[in-house]
Amino acid sequence: MRNLRRRHLLKAAGAVVGGTLIGGLVRVRLSQDPGRLRPPGAFAADDFASKCIRCQQCVVVCPRQCIIPESSLACFLSTGMPAIDARQNPCDLCAGREQLECIAVCPTDALMPVISRRSVRMGLARIDKQICWPYQGIACRACWHACPFATDAIIFDPLGRPAVSASACVGCGLCEHACLAETAAITVEPFAHGTADIEV
Template sequence: MKKSNRRNFLKKVTASVATLAALPVLSAKNQASFRFLRPPGSLSEEEFASTCINCGQCSEICPNRCIKYFGFENGLASIDTPYIIPREKSCILCMKCGDICPSGAIQPVKRTFEAITTQVKMGKAVVDKQLCLSWQGKTCGVCYRACPLPDVAIRVGRLEQPHVLAQCVGCGLCERSCIQLPQAIKIIPDYG
């Protein structure tokens, strides 16, 4: 091998190793701005990452096709684990992912009002009153009508101003349906 070819080869190998070494660092910086949800019934984030066997069955059974899988964007510990971006596609609370999960990373939750409101903790909706049309004097109410738990997770006041209640499970249907750009209601994940 010529010296120039060897030198170029070594430069490429060094650059590749440096890029791979930087991936977890880059993703750690980006992770705070990358807002995602885990499927309903998921264990705490640390337990989830160590229990999930990356089988893909939760996504395959999801009728709404809202479950995706991480690449490198969330760090090496999260590779191939399922997540949901509610603005793109939200959870419809069918609870099928927990029924099929073979590892227990997603716990089964019965599809009953009581089970969902007590066992599902994906996150909680937060309203930005500066962006919300109803809080700006224009009647909207789209988030309320999208909620599968109206008057339990969210209620509306005058001009259909949304008020998020304690039993919000964080499914993201309100965020997905919000007509504002950027959205006036967002789910803040519960990675507990």
């Protein structure tokens, strides 16, 4: 009986130590991971990662099919997590639909309901002035035409050079998709792990 109890105690200790070890390793590994652009409704990367159970429902319901499950060997842990490649196929925030379909279907609130499309924060667009045409003297408003909140999110200076307003940009990536430069001058930077800059 005593022997049995000792064996159980050993196993419990093993489970605790093993769980802690694995948990710690996963945590360290994830903190090194560069953030990907997630579907709307995902705010801080940490919060999204803690709730996503890889059920693939957002991938399936996306009308634009812009949500693609990750499958990289580099980070095995994020296999199946939904991500968006904005240059290829950006999120249009379910334009013309009643609701954001991915948020409606998410069973774990990894994609949290939003009050309006304006309160989505997938990331923040950043302009590379080395590439952006107006900064080189060529007139261009491609990003402004693509942006769903154009009058607020992209502001032009008197010389016609664009700048992103952090308070209005939802990070959908339509601008990145529309950018006429060969490598996109305007790119959406997703919120990295550890940063929780939500300002809804």
